[in-house]
Amino acid sequence: MSAPAKSQPVTRTPFKRWCDENTGLFFLIPWIIGFLVFKAYPFASSLFYSFTDMNFFKGIHQYGIMNYISIFTDRKTTTALMITFKYAFITVPLKLVFALFIAYILNFKIKFVNLFRTVYYIPSILGGSVAIAVLWRALFKDTGIINTLLGFFGIQGPNWLADRNWALFVICLLRVWQFGSAMVLFLAALKGVPADLYEAATIDGASKTKQFFSITVPMITPVIFYNLVTQIAQAFQEFNGPYIITQGGPRNATTLVALLVYNYAFQSNEMGMACALAWVMFVIVMILTIIAFTSQKHWVYYSD
Amino acid sequence: MKKQIALALAAAMSVGMLAGCGGGAASSTAGAASEAASTGSSGGSGSLTISWWGGDSRHAAYQEAIKAFTEETGVTVEPSYGAWSGWEEAKSTALAAGQGEDVMQVNWNWLYQYSGEGQSFADLNEFADIIDLSQFPQSALDACTVAGELQAIPVAMTGRTFYWNMNTYKAAGIETAPASYEDLIAAGKAFQEKLGDEYYPLCVGPYDRMIMMTFWLESNYGKAWVENKTCNYTVEEITEGMNFIKSLEDNHVIPTMENYYGAGFDSIDKSTQWIDGQYAGIFEWDSSANKYNDALADNSGFTVGEEIKWGDKANGGFAKVSMGLAITETCKDKESAAKLINFLLNEEKGASIMGTECGMVSSAAGQAAAEAAGKVKPLVKQANDIVMGFVDFQLDPDYESSKLKGSDGIYTDAFDGFSYGDYTAEEAAEILLDGVNGVLASA
Structure with missing residues (x-):
């Protein structure tokens, strides 16, 4: 063997x-x-x-921080930055509150709830489209449907698209109307809140309002936090609405930073300036995101 | 073994992806080469690309003409076209990236702005044996000669004139079209009293205001707006021009900019105010006559107006090359591209299809062909005759620089700011002059 x-x-x-x-x-x-x-x-x-005077057709002739100096000294850019902050601080809280409110209602057992959820989500799919922006302009022009409706109640509507304050409101409204994606996330979060917490609170005699602020809101703070961060980033990048509805007017009242970046890059071919402005926007969003992350230990509740 | 198979698959995928990046070009070249061989095009690819902006009727004319060109030469032409809105931004970016079409319909100022050193467009003098340059006025060819190179063939010359909706004028009790400043002021009063606040004898946007003010200044001072890269006007003189525009607003001749923007339209021809006759006049390019005529719900009162002589020093106003056809430097088959341009502008078949879709053509042969084919639109010809018989200044190409006439450009800032009350006439004039001088200095 x-x-x-x-x-x-x-x-x-x-x-x-x-x-x-x-x-x-x-x-x-x-x-x-x-x-x-x-x-x-x-x-x-x-x-x-961003540190050059790069022009598509003339090349680079100068290096330095002149673009960044211009951004913080030129009236056009400082105005755009201020308007963008205003836009973000109006739209982000409004959108979050509105989305949470609708999600809260749609969390109840009501008839046709799936239909309502779909209907409320549709603006988020269509909202950024050119067609909706054109529709928005038709709604808010001085002889548009909104002013016609107001006229039925004897109210003289403002010149929405030509008045500096109202024009920004029109642009903000378009964004707030697109609350669907935030709403879906809130809805999912609301479903995840344990029912026994509400039962215990009800036995203890807590009102619905008390339950909402003491149970619901703390339990869904991780989703509120997520929505807050993403909505801030999106608000600072808003382009379609002002570009199509008002083209940044009247008197630059709706010229958000993203639109100004576009104008510098593709209208006047000042690519260096456009890049610098984009970087300023990036840094601003980054700082706000860091603030949000730093603050979360004080208000975001992670149950696990 | 499994790992080796996975590794081989991953490597194959990567190679496939990389090959995909370059393979397209290689295969398209091969395809083009075989096409060229089959069409007998010497040294060329046998296919071209062309781009233009315009309205539906221009799109149809170009498409019919390039189909006829393909039938005649065997060279296929792939078109890309659209409306003017956003077109310049898209095409300037394409030019910068070397992705412009072989033949491009270009605005006159593009030659200076995007090819100031001849970097974007070919010198068409080199194709004088293909394109019959003798058919074009020398002044028009000179206007398209930048950096010593003929960078585009001038399609047409154009200028601004008035178009009136006489139905509305008659409703306001006015039987004849305005022929003077006084007529306009009287019309403003009559419109407001008899038709209401929403009716205006004339509607002009910010760029229209700039052109109208230029006409007014040139007529009153007898000198061109810009000569030899220098603006000929002082702040005081421009202030007077600004006040002229303001007087039209104050007398209800034109809507304020707040009213203009509040109406929420893309362009005047698409506004209900023009379509329904509330705006009863516009100041537009001669090539736009049909566009505004066709837009009216009832166009029985559409009238091409005479130019208005605002002052006594000169007629004022300018004509310019409305657009040109250029061959990009990146075009692989410039000879075929030159043949296409000659076909569209000079040859009987092409020019008779194109007619006056791009304005009254500069080419003598092209114009004769269009007339023989009955393709000259009477309104366009009438408007062009009025403009060319009146204006006495040439336009500086930087006048249309995107830094000046862009949506957030100097013209918009000066005229909107003045109309909204943000600037006095002097401040607006200073902003305008500083902006113009800045553009001229950097040109």
Whole structure:
């Protein structure tokens, strides 16, 4: 009887071993290429261009911080920054409150609730579209449906699109109307609040209002926090509404920073200035996000 | 083993993706080459791209003309077209990226703004054996010569004139179209009294106001707005021009900018106020006559008006090259592109299809072909005759710089700010002059 053959030790070349250990990298190559070409390179190059007077057709003739100085001294850019802050501080809280309010109602067992949920979500799908922006203009022009309706009640409606204060309100309203995505998240969060908490509170005699502020709101603070951060970032990037409805007018009253970036980049070809303004916007959003993250330990409740 | 298969698959996917990036170009080149071989185009790809902006009737004319060109030469032409709104932004970006179409319909100022050193468009003098340049007025060719190169072939010359809706004028008790400043002031009063506050004899936007003020200044002072890259006017003179515009607002001749924006329209021809006759006049390009005529609900009263002589030093006003056809430097088959331009502007078949869709054509042969085919629109010809017979100044190309006439440009700031009461006439004049000088200095 012959002894069983001994199995040969596996010998791997260093290259083969490296390949075995880094197989995942090969799967990531398509994504890495896309990230480097379409994200990292534009991101880095825009920072470089922000320190130049880059023009599409004239090239670069000057380097320095002149664009950043202009941004904080030029009337056009400082006004746009102020209006964008105003826009964000009006629309973000209003949208969150409205979305939570509707989600709260739709959380009750009512007839046709699925239909209502769909109907309320539709503006979020359509809201950013050109067609809705055109519709908005038709609604709010001086002889539009809104003023006609107000006229039935003997109210002389304002010149919505031409009055500096009302024009911004019209743009804000379009954004608040698109509350559907935030509403869906709130709805999911509301469903996750344990029913026994409400039962205990009811036994203790807590009113519905008390239950809402003492149970519902604290339990859904993680979703409120998430919505807050995403809505802030989106508000500072708003472009479609002012571009299509008012083109930034009247008297630049609705020229938000994103629209001004577009105007610099594609109307007057001042790419350096456009990049600098985009970076200022990025830093502002980043600071606000950091503030939100820092503050969450004081008001966001993670049950687990 | 599994890992090795996965590795091979991943590598194959990556290679496939990378190949996909370049493969398209390679295969399209091969396709084009075989197409060129089949069409017999020498040294070219046998296919071209072309872009233009305009309305529906212009789109239809171009499409019919390029179809006829393909039938005649075998060169396929892929069009891209749209409305003016946002067009310049899209095309300037494409030019900057070297992605412009082979043949582009270009606005006159684009030659200076986007190809000031000849970097974007080819010198068409090199194709003088294909494009019959003798058909075009030398002055128009000179206007398209930038950096010593003929960068576009002038399609048409254009200028501004008045169009009136006489049905509304008659409803206000006025039987003849305004021919003077006094007529306009009287019309403003009559419109307000007899038809109501929402009726105006004339409607002009911020850029229209700038052009109208330029006409007024040139007529009253007898000098061009800009000459040799210098604005000929002082703040005091421009202030007078601003006050002229304000007097039209104050006398209910034109709506204030607040009323204008409150109406919420894209352009005047699409406004219910124009369609229904509440705005009974406009100051527009001669090539736009049909657009405004067709937009009216009842166009029986549409009238091409005579120019108004505002002062006694000159007629005032300007004509300019309305648009040109250019070949981009990135075009691979410039000879075929030149043939296409000649076909559209000079050759009987192409020019008779194009007619006056781009305005009264500059090419003598093209105009003769359009007339013979009955494709000259009478309203366009009438308007063009009025403008060309009146204006006595040329326009500086920087007048239409996007920094000046853009939606947040200097013209809008000065005229809107003045109309809204943010600026006095002097302040608006200073802003305007500073802005114009800034653009001229950087040009």
